[in-house]
Amino acid sequence: EEITEVILSSENISLQKGETKQIRATVLPLNASQEVTWVSGNESVVRVKDGLLTAVSSGTTTVAAVAKNGMIDKMRVSVQYSPIDYEIGSNVMLYMYSDTLRVSLTKYDGYYLTRVWMANPGNQIHKIGGLSLNTVPSMIGSAASAYDLNNKIVVAINGSGFHNYTFDNDPQYNGTAIGNLVITEGQILRNNIGYEEHQWAKYYYYIINQYGELKIAGNRSSEESHNNIINNIGAVNTFAFYPVYFADNEQWAIWNTGTARRQGFCQIDGNNYAIVTSSMNGTLPMMNNIFINLGCKTAVNTDGGGSTSLLFKNRGQAFPGNVVIGGVRAVADTLFFTEG
Numbered sequence: 001e002e003i004t005e006v007i008l009s010s011e012n013i014s015l016q017k018g019e020t021k022q023i024r025a026t027v028l029p030l031n032a033s034q035e036v037t038w039v040s041g042n043e044s045v046v047r048v049k050d051g052l053l054t055a056v057s058s059g060t061t062t063v064a065a066v067a068k069n070g071m072i073d074k075m076r077v078s079v080q081y082s083p084i085d086y087e088i089g090s091n092v093m094l095y096m097y098s099d100t101l102r103v104s105l106t107k108y109d110g111y112y113l114t115r116v117w118m119a120n121p122g123n124q125i126h127k128i129g130g131l132s133l134n135t136v137p138s139m140i141g142s143a144a145s146a147y148d149l150n151n152k153i154v155v156a157i158n159g160s161g162f163h164n165y166t167f168d169n170d171p172q173y174n175g176t177a178i179g180n181l182v183i184t185e186g187q188i189l190r191n192n193i194g195y196e197e198h199q200w201a202k203y204y205y206y207i208i209n210q211y212g213e214l215k216i217a218g219n220r221s222s223e224e225s226h227n228n229i230i231n232n233i234g235a236v237n238t239f240a241f242y243p244v245y246f247a248d249n250e251q252w253a254i255w256n257t258g259t260a261r262r263q264g265f266c267q268i269d270g271n272n273y274a275i276v277t278s279s280m281n282g283t284l285p286m287m288n289n290i291f292i293n294l295g296c297k298t299a300v301n302t303d304g305g306g307s308t309s310l311l312f313k314n315r316g317q318a319f320p321g322n323v324v325i326g327g328v329r330a331v332a333d334t335l336f337f338t339e340g
Contacts, residue, residue, distance in 0.1 A: 121212025
């Protein structure tokens with residue numbers, strides 16, 4: 001029988017270093033030869049023999065099964081990076097952990113550093129909101145039932161900037177996230193192409209994709225950009241503000257050197273992330289240097305000033321938990337991390 005398809009028993013998995021996992025390949029039709037050749041995209045990350053995966057070192061690669069006629073199926077395999085723990089000292093304000101989430105809050109001169117390690121970021125990074133304003137504590141409280149947050153560790157910050165009619169004279173989008181595309185938890189809440197009347201059309205999107213990766217998209221008003229965000233980047237959640245500090249280790253221009261309360265978010269590797277929140281008025285170049293020193297590969301700026309919010313909640317703790325900074329001003333959306 002002519003081979004028509006190869007199907008792997010898993011699509012995307014995460015392993016710990018040294019862990020093994022057996023994968024099956026089914027060749028269709030079933031009466032065709034079931035013989036396949038197994039291939040690892042990077043044997044320094046994952047080795048494969050007869051479908052048995054062995055996690056070698058931290059990273060992400062693909063594993064493929066190739067049938068006799070060249071038909072192929074691929075899967076993504078991630079080997080977890082170890083947690084980057086806090087520096088021990090009296091300035092450590094908070095430490096919460098579980099098998100799937102580790103969180104620490106450390107106070108330094110002029111800023112707070114929040115380290116977040118997640119076992120499976122694609123399932124542990126979430127967003128609330130996008131089309132109406134509310135405070136971060138209120139948003140987290142409203143999501144408690146849907147995400148079972150009463151029994152989980154939670155870290156939450158404000159995300160996008162928002163339209164304010166008195167500031168940008170834009171009644172169509174007033175009280176919503178800036179930008180023409182709003183995606184929350186995989187649902188497209190707004191997708192307006194070409195609307196450039198407001199001043200925010202030229203800025204960029206920060207994307208969290210299905211793997212929990214932090215990505216940057218192009219100009220927010222073009223159809224090409226929107227299609228790329230949805231179809232290629234695989235956006236699960238979008239956030240909109242500026243500037244991008246750097247993306248995939250490439251430095252972007254920082255044109256604003258003014259002082260204000262600042263907050264930013266970065267991805268260090270496949271499992272480690274960081275939030276930097278200034279404890280006093282800070283500058284964008286200062287924030288940029290902190291993210292560089294943390295070893296971040298992509299770092300972005302979230303809405304600061306009075307919008308800045310940083311919230312922690314432990315298991316069983318009453319809402320809103322510990323609001324370290326802000327949480328008073330209503331914002332467009334909330335980015336939060338929780339246990340898997």
